[in-house]
Amino acid sequence: MKNITVSGIILAALFLSFCLPxxxxxxxxxxxxxxxxxxxxxxxxSREDIDYDLTRVRGRDASAKGEILHLSGVVVNTAGKPQENSIIEIWQTDPQGRYDHPGDPSPGKRDPDFQYWGAVRTGPDGTFYFKTLIPGGYQPRPAHIHFKVLRDGKAILTSQIYFKKAADSSPPDLQTAVLQQKTAGEYETFFRIVI
Ligand SMILES: [Fe+2]
Known part of the structure; x- marks a missing residue:
C-alpha cells in the first residue's frame, strides 16, 4: 500500500510537472x-481498434509472462495543451526480444498469451494508459516500444520509447521513460508525447 501511494504521488507530480506552465x-x-x-x-x-492491455489475449485464460509495465502518458502540443482524441498505437517485443511478425528471425517461441500490440484513445486531458510487459532488447538495439500517434485516421508521429531505471542519473531525453519499480516484477512510467 505504501509503495502504491508513494509511486502514485511520484506519477502525479510528474504529470503535473509536464502539464503545468x-x-x-x-x-x-x-x-x-x-x-x-x-x-x-x-x-x-488482425486486431481490435482499441485495447490497452497487452498482457492478456482475448479468448485465452493465462496472462503474458514477464515483468509488468504500467505505461501512462499524455499527448500535448508544443504549447502544452492536452490533445484529446488522439489514437496511440504501440507494438513491441516480448521479454525474449521477439516480435509477433512473420519477418522476425529471432529464435524462440512466441508467447501466445502476450498481445504484441495495443491501441488507446486519449481523453479530454490528453492522457493514455497501457498495461504491458518490459520489452526485451534484440541485437544491436536497446529495449524499446514502437508507437504511432494518429489524428483523424492519419499517423502524425511515428517514434519509439526507450527506458532507463530511476537510479540511472544520465540526462533526461525526449524519448526516454524512467522506470519506477512498483513491486517485485512490476514497474510504472510516465511518458510525454509532444506533437
Ligand atoms: Fe523494434
Whole structure:
C-alpha cells in the first residue's frame, strides 16, 4: 500500500510537472517528440481498434509472462495543451526480444498469451494508459516500444520509447521513460508525447 501511494504521488507530480506552465518558461514552446523509425515489424495480424492491455489475449485464460509495465502518458502540443482524441498505437517485443511478425528471425517461441500490440484513445486531458510487459532488447538495439500517434485516421508521429531505471542519473531525453519499480516484477512510467 505504501509503495502504491508513494509511486502514485511520484506519477502525479510528474504529470503535473509536464502539464503545468513552468515559471520562467511559460512562453517557450515545448520540443516535439522526435521521429524514430517504424522498423520492419509493424503488426500485420488482425486486431481490435482499441485495447490497452497487452498482457492478456482475448479468448485465452493465462496472462503474458514477464515483468509488468504500467505505461501512462499524455499527448500535448508544443504549447502544452492536452490533445484529446488522439489514437496511440504501440507494438513491441516480448521479454525474449521477439516480435509477433512473420519477418522476425529471432529464435524462440512466441508467447501466445502476450498481445504484441495495443491501441488507446486519449481523453479530454490528453492522457493514455497501457498495461504491458518490459520489452526485451534484440541485437544491436536497446529495449524499446514502437508507437504511432494518429489524428483523424492519419499517423502524425511515428517514434519509439526507450527506458532507463530511476537510479540511472544520465540526462533526461525526449524519448526516454524512467522506470519506477512498483513491486517485485512490476514497474510504472510516465511518458510525454509532444506533437
Ligand atoms: Fe523494434
Amino acid at each position: 513552468q515559471p520562467g518558461f511559460a512562453s517557450e514552446a515545448l520540443r516535439k517528440t522526435p521521429f524514430d523509425h517504424e522498423g520492419p515489424y509493424y503488426p500485420v495480424t
